[in-house]
Amino acid sequence: MNTVVLSWRYLWARPLAAGLNLLLMTLGLGSITFVLLASHQLDRAFERDLAGIDVVVGAKGSPMQLILAGVFHIDVPPGNIPLADVQALAKHPQVAQLIPLSLGDSFRGFRIVGTTPAYITHYQATLAQGAIWAAPMQAVVGAQVAAATGLKAGDRFEGSHGLGGGGDAHGHTPYTVAGVLAPCGCVLDRLILTATESVWKVHEDMHSGDTPLDKEEREALEAEREVTMALIRYTTPLAAVTFPRYVNSSTGMQSAAPAVEITRLLGMVGVGTRVLQGFGAVLLLTAAMGVFIALWSAVRERRADLAMLRMLGAPPWKVGALLLCEALWLALLASALGLLAGHGLTAVAGWFLQADKSVVVDGWQWVPREVWVPVAAVGVALLAALLPAISAYRVDVARLLNAR
Amino acid sequence: MIETLGLRYGYPGGAGLRFADVRIEQGGTLLLRGPSGSGKSTWLALAAGLLTATEGEMIVAGQPLRPLGGRARDAWRAGAIGLLPQKLYLSDALSVAGNLALVYYAAGLPVDHDAIARTLDALGVGELARRLPAQLSGGQAQRVALARAVLRAPSVILADEPTASLDDVACESALGLLRQSAQSCGATLVIATHDRRVAEALPQAAELIFSSQNGINPASMGPGPL
Numbered sequence: 035m036n037t038v039v040l041s042w043r044y045l046w047a048r049p050l051a052a053g054l055n056l057l058l059m060t061l062g063l064g065s066i067t068f069v070l071l072a073s074h075q076l077d078r079a080f081e082r083d084l085a086g087i088d089v090v091v092g093a094k095g096s097p098m099q100l101i102l103a104g105v106f107h108i109d110v111p112p113g114n115i116p117l118a119d120v121q122a123l124a125k126h127p128q129v130a131q132l133i134p135l136s137l138g139d140s141f142r143g144f145r146i147v148g149t150t151p152a153y154i155t156h157y158q159a160t161l162a163q164g165a166i167w168a169a170p171m172q173a174v175v176g177a178q179v180a181a182a183t184g185l186k187a188g189d190r191f192e193g194s195h196g197l198g199g200g201g202d203a204h205g206h207t208p209y210t211v212a213g214v215l216a217p218c219g220c221v222l223d224r225l226i227l228t229a230t231e232s233v234w235k236v237h238e239d240m241h242s243g244d245t246p247l248d249k250e251e252r253e254a255l256e257a258e259r260e261v262t263m264a265l266i267r268y269t270t271p272l273a274a275v276t277f278p279r280y281v282n283s284s285t286g287m288q289s290a291a292p293a294v295e296i297t298r299l300l301g302m303v304g305v306g307t308r309v310l311q312g313f314g315a316v317l318l319l320t321a322a323m324g325v326f327i328a329l330w331s332a333v334r335e336r337r338a339d340l341a342m343l344r345m346l347g348a349p350p351w352k353v354g355a356l357l358l359c360e361a362l363w364l365a366l367l368a369s370a371l372g373l374l375a376g377h378g379l380t381a382v383a384g385w386f387l388q389a390d391k392s393v394v395v396d397g398w399q400w401v402p403r404e405v406w407v408p409v410a411a412v413g414v415a416l417l418a419a420l421l422p423a424i425s426a427y428r429v430d431v432a433r434l435l436n437a438r
Numbered sequence: 439m440i441e442t443l444g445l446r447y448g449y450p451g452g453a454g455l456r457f458a459d460v461r462i463e464q465g466g467t468l469l470l471r472g473p474s475g476s477g478k479s480t481w482l483a484l485a486a487g488l489l490t491a492t493e494g495e496m497i498v499a500g501q502p503l504r505p506l507g508g509r510a511r512d513a514w515r516a517g518a519i520g521l522l523p524q525k526l527y528l529s530d531a532l533s534v535a536g537n538l539a540l541v542y543y544a545a546g547l548p549v550d551h552d553a554i555a556r557t558l559d560a561l562g563v564g565e566l567a568r569r570l571p572a573q574l575s576g577g578q579a580q581r582v583a584l585a586r587a588v589l590r591a592p593s594v595i596l597a598d599e600p601t602a603s604l605d606d607v608a609c610e611s612a613l614g615l616l617r618q619s620a621q622s623c624g625a626t627l628v629i630a631t632h633d634r635r636v637a638e639a640l641p642q643a644a645e646l647i648f649s650s651q652n653g654i655n656p657a658s659m660g661p662g663p664l
Contacts, residue, residue, distance in 0.1 A: 043536070336531075349513075435486075
């Protein structure tokens with residue numbers, strides 16, 4: 035028999051109290067784990083998607099909408115911009131790289147994005163099978179899209195009009211899957227990529243109906259060609275000062291700096307994260323009080339047991355250690371269960387987000403900051419147990435000996 | 439062997455107890471007699487090293503208690519003293535055998551399961567080893583507590599009112615077991631009691647008579663042989 039075993043026995047001698055305290059602590063630690071995991075992964079996803087994009091240029095409207103639509107693909111774009119203007123921007127001396135994006139169609143809720151292969155190389159994504167498109171109406175699908183729809187190289191599919199799914203099908207202009215991307219943990223995972231020309235072709239064919247276009251009509255359409263937005267990397271950081279002003283004042287387009295908009299967004303969403311974290315902290319505090327009360331009443335109820343140990347010759351520190359060890363048991367059990375619950379909850383949230391074709395959150399990922407969960411649990415439990423342990427340390431044996 | 443010289447104990451707050459000198463040879467029996475609150479339990483606590491005398495010296499099992507520090511006193515008590523308190527203090531979290539194992543835990547020793555089984559058998563409660571204290575009758579619980587007291591063959595057994603709530607038959611058997619257990623390990627037996635039946639059953643025992651007067655309790659040696 036040793037302190038570890040004995041404290042375990044003492045803990046479960048009162049199963050209801052022990053179970054309730056364990057539940058309280060588990061809830062607190064679980065919600066903290068969830069917030070840690072989810073916020074870490076969302077931050078990471080944001081960082082990854084934003085990397086190397088200095089400014090997004092698109093139609094006038096809400097700059098945040100432009101960023102959400104263009105970088106994270108979780109909002110509809112404000113409108114389209116003329117291809118000619120974008121081509122002019124590409125020649126601007128402060129622009130190092132310009133990736134055009136054309137939105138408008140989707141396949142089973144996954145967006146079809148007309149772009150250039152530079153979009154794929156920008157995120158350093160690699161192909162799991164097939165190749166990048168060589169001609170219009172060929173597509174490369176992201177890993178999550180492939181997993182959800184079963185598309186593989188060589189398959190054909192029809193896009194439907196609109197970003198949400200359920201729009202009219204573009205029946206007579208089907209796409210052929212040229213390749214499938216390996217998972218990159220970035221926004222490409224849930225996109226279908228194709229050449230910009232494909233998007234033009236689909237829509238020009240749609241507008242023309244069944245009658246073939248004559249040369250004049252086609253030229254007119256080509257002159258009016260548009261893209262939805264352009265992701266731009268600067269040649270010099272100094273461009274951040276002048277380039278957005280140039281776009282906003284000298285062209286009919288607007289520029290939005292992702293860094294600025296995301297800071298603004300996280301400022302708004304951050305309130306939610308902080309509320310969640312606050313909830314977790316309150317739960318943990320409640321749990322700590324629970325542990326304190328449990329151990330305190332345990333000391334009162336077990337005064338006799340502890341006194342008997344002293345009568346049998348156990349030194350005071352051993353009696354105090356017994357209670358601390360009981361608190362440690364609670365902390366360790368609650369940490370294990372709390373981490374499990376937090377990961378489980380994140381996995382469930384991730385499943386819902388994935389079904390929503392939104393950000394990828396993985397429940398079975400280990401985040402370094404999680405080591406603070408057991409640390410917090412042990413700290414809280416020890417703190418809660420300290421006073422009872424001291425009381426046990428000082429238990430007045432002689433007086434208890436007189437008890438009838 | 440127990441010997442006291444000019445023993446006094448003052449409770450914080452003023453009330454003081456003065457105890458008559460005692461000398462009991464190893465293996466002898468001492469009765470502490472007197473009404474409740476006359477200082478018998480205090481004497482027991484002093485003998486067990488749970489309290490420290492304010493004056494005088496007490497030598498228990500050859501060990502002068504005054505010079506012993508807290509830690510040394512705990513260690514000494516674990517080896518030399520078997521305590522049978524009036525309230526038995528059996529832990530409900532543990533089985534009978536587990537309660538006895540606490541003796542080794544408290545002393546920081548590996549548990550001797552054979553000794554536990556032997557001692558329980560000797561006291562006729564061997565088959566109760568796996569029961570919880572809540573499932574025992576009063577008499578069984580007292581036997582278990584006695585087994586706990588004599589488990590490591592102490593030099594001195596201190597029993598506080600062991601017959602308080604027992605009928606005559608149970609009283610006789612309890613005293614018989616106590617004496618038998620003390621004899622089998624050669625222990626000095628000290629019984630604090632206000633029960634006349636104990637003195638009648640143990641006519642050979644030395645007696646220390648306690649009385650209460652003006653808050654001061656001049657204990658005196660009784661008629662028994664020293």
